[in-house]
Amino acid sequence: MSNPIVIGVTGGSGAPYAVRLLEVLLEQRRKVHLVVSPSGAEVLRQEMGLNVDPANLSEADWQDRFAADDSCLMVHPPGDFFSPIASGSYLTDGMVICPCSGTTLSGVVHGSASNLIQRAAEVHLKERRKLVLVPRETPVSLIHVENLRKACLAGAIVLPASPGWYHGVSRLEDLVDFIVARILDQLGIAHDLMRRWGTDGQAST
Numbered sequence: 001m002s003n004p005i006v007i008g009v010t011g012g013s014g015a016p017y018a019v020r021l022l023e024v025l026l027e028q029r030r031k032v033h034l035v036v037s038p039s040g041a042e043v044l045r046q047e048m049g050l051n052v053d054p055a056n057l058s059e060a061d062w063q064d065r066f067a068a069d070d071s072c073l074m075v076h077p078p079g080d081f082f083s084p085i086a087s088g089s090y091l092t093d094g095m096v097i098c099p100c101s102g103t104t105l106s107g108v109v110h111g112s113a114s115n116l117i118q119r120a121a122e123v124h125l126k127e128r129r130k131l132v133l134v135p136r137e138t139p140v141s142l143i144h145v146e147n148l149r150k151a152c153l154a155g156a157i158v159l160p161a162s163p164g165w166y167h168g169v170s171r172l173e174d175l176v177d178f179i180v181a182r183i184l185d186q187l188g189i190a191h192d193l194m195r196r197w198g199t200d201g202q203a204s205t
Contacts, residue, residue: 003093004031004074005187006085006124008117011039012099014136014161015047020173020180021098024191026072033085033092034075035117039101054078078115085120094130094187095120099161102137102144109150125154132186134179136161157186167194 005025009018018040025032036044036054044050057075076083084090097104097117107118108125124131133156137144148158159182163175174194181193 002030003091004033006033006092006095006120007035008095008097008100008104008120009034009036009040009044010097010099010101010104010117011037011043012101012104012136013043013047014099014134015040015043015050016176017134017136017161017179017183018098019044019048019050020176021096021183024180024184024193025189028189029072030189031071032073033083033120034073035078035083035085035115035120036075037078037101037104037115037117039103040099043099076116078117080116081119083116083120086116086123088123088127092124092129094132095124096132096134096183096187097121098132098134098183099136100133102135102147105133105135105144105147105151108133108156109147109154121156125156128155130187131156132159132183133157134159134161134183159183159186166197 007022036052036057038054041052041054044052055077107114108121111122113119113122121131133151152158161179163178167178169175177193181191184191
């Protein structure tokens with residue numbers, strides 16, 4: 001049986017990537033722990049029209065949108081350090097911070113853990129589990145470059161939200177699916193979201 005996936009949504013622009021990732025995982029009936037920061041909630045509102053209160057977010061707020069089984073989605077307030085995902089003893093198959101703001105990146109690489117997202121990321125690094133960071137901000141300062149370097153050295157996978165065009169782009173959703181597909185690849189989760197380079201049709205591995 002697969003272990004859960006942790007998703008952190010922070011204030012960097014790119015909420016459609018997070019929503020699509022959550023949608024695909026729940027369609028596959030993967031168990032997901034979701035944490036949305038206050039800035040992440042504001043971006044969800046601005047970019048997706050989703051009005052969520054991260055401190056009082058419940059599974060029911062998402063189940064109608066994703067038609068999710070109530071056993072697949074667990075939602076935690078960003079200040080809940082007693083959540084299972086705050087402990088290394090709780091097993092997961094990986095974590096994705098999507099989008100990953102510069103502030104969150106800094107908190108992760110410096111071990112400050114000012115919220116549950118940063119604490120869960122710290123747990124994944126110390127337990128040598130997959131941690132995928134999806135920054136979108138551009139251009140980047142030297143501070144961001146150094147923090148990205150530190151994240152890589154610590155064992156994180158830095159996956160910028162820079163979609164490719166070689167898979168046959170005909171709509172905006174194709175660009176979103178490209179990034180979500182690459183995230184799923186890093187987690188070892190099968191999908192058919194995009195045509196891979198060197199193939200004529202869709203692939204699911």
